[in-house]
Amino acid sequence: DTGVSQDPRHKITKRGQNVTFRCDPISEHNRLYWYRQTLGQGPEFLTYFQNEAQLEKSRLLSDRFSAERPKGSFSTLEIQRTEQGDSAMYLCASSSDGLQPQHFGDGTRLSIL
């Protein structure tokens, strides 16, 4: 399978805990994006990487959120001190370059108890 891979598929945790998600993009894709999607809404942009450089961050990305792509391949998204409002589907996408179609992974569904 050469698509975008996300892990885990589901994460249930208690409020206040830290969580980390992983995304493996399509291998030849330089750009990697993170989105958050809640029920009835479209995906909301969080941040993106061009290779290992984080080039854009949304105002939605509070200081509790951090993303890395250390070697320009896989990426991690960490949420510290989770809150109820963090419950959502976290989607990762990759593309070969800007303005090109993005291909999405299956997402990680986060539930905060």
Add this chain to the structure above:
Amino acid sequence: QKEVEQNSGPLSVPEGAIASLNCTYSDRVSQSFFWYRQYSGKSPELIMSIYSNGDKEDGRFTAQLNKASQYVSLLIRDSQPSDSATYLCAADNNNDMRFGAGTRLTVKP
């Protein structure tokens, strides 16, 4: 005003009919436009991309772009029950991609 606006629907069409989905965007620097299909509980799946004014056809799907009016549409011909899903319109300005909230389409047999 949202950056990408879509009629949330639901839009219901009979099987075999043409489904017409519409989208407007506010960021004039947007250069690439995409339609994604999303089934319930699944991730978005790319249907069409369009970059220049006019029509682009791919099988039963036709995307239309009018940059002067900041308007994008998707036509689905010969609609099938399997087309029932939420359709997301997206506009890309080379820094980030903005999505509409989606239009829920139901194709009735």
